[in-house]
């Protein structure tokens with residue numbers, strides 16, 4: 001069972017990510033893409049990565065703005081797996097813009 005990160009550890013990890021905020025209850029990032037199809041394309045790539053990692057973000061899609069939230073539901077808090085997933089989401093967003 002993965003450990004929930006401390007507030008200090010989450011704070012430190014946020015510094016290495018692009019535009020994420022949060023605390024040990026969850027970390028999130030919103031991104032505005034070129035349009036709805038571009039937003040869906042990013043979500044589709046994130047879905048593929050999430051399946052590979054067997055770790056899935058909560059996703060909110062509003063026209064071309066997508067919000068990703070990473071938390072390990074099974075332990076009720078942010079773990080290393082969420083930070084790793086967030087990093088992968090950043091890579092996908094970076095390559096899509």
Ligand SMILES: C[C@H](O)[C@H](O)[C@H]1CNC2=NC(N)=NC(=O)C2=N1
Nearest residue numbers: 054055056057071072073074075
């Ligand atoms: C069986 C499977 O490993 C689990 O249900 C996984 C799937 N993806 C998951 N994703 C997230 N974010 N939290 C989980 O607890 C989780 N559990």
